[in-house]
Amino acid sequence: AQSVAQPEDQVNVAEGNPLTVKCTYSVSGNPYLFWYVQYPNRGLQFLLKYITGDNLVKGSYGFEAEFNKSQTSFHLKKPSALVSDSALYFCAVRDMAGGYNKLIFGAGTRLAVHP
């Protein structure tokens, strides 16, 4: 079965510093990977996805993610964190079992950016 793991419950970063939110995956076949963000009292918003091609994927709000096949990782990154980036971040993988397209989510990582 497809799965993703987010090893950190929380990441703390000072504003202006680079940030990394980690995600590792376990899939059979080629992975379709996603990052979503959840701001307080809001639904999930799509940030970026990797399907194929360049290992560095650029997304919304200045975020990017690096796909690493040998390490089965898809870490979310941003060169300079903003306080407004504080939110809950979810990594997800597409599961095509039974011919149905579903998203399997990680447990989430809370990002806290301090002024």
Next chain:
Amino acid sequence: DADVTQTPRNRITKTGKRIMLECSQTKGHDRMYWYRQDPGLGLRLIYYSFDVKDINKGEISDGYSVSRQAQAKFSLSLESAIPNQTALYFCATSAGTEAFFGQGTRLTVV
């Protein structure tokens, strides 16, 4: 207006009561999903539907049922609510690789 709308946004109900959470979408997508979010567990799939006649159980469907009344509407029911169904519930739609989520329904079962 939001593309994916969930009602109610918040609900408190008593153990044993039946409750329905509703979801409607204006994106024209065939695929609709219900997830629940619990702290430390992420989002887990309850049910999904790829068209009006196609309903499938997700990983945690016990205690839940769904109805796809139309392409745009997908309702989640708790026939007899129990306290461990207290959670944040999300509806989502998809036409391809990206999913679009509603703002969630916070359900508390007391």
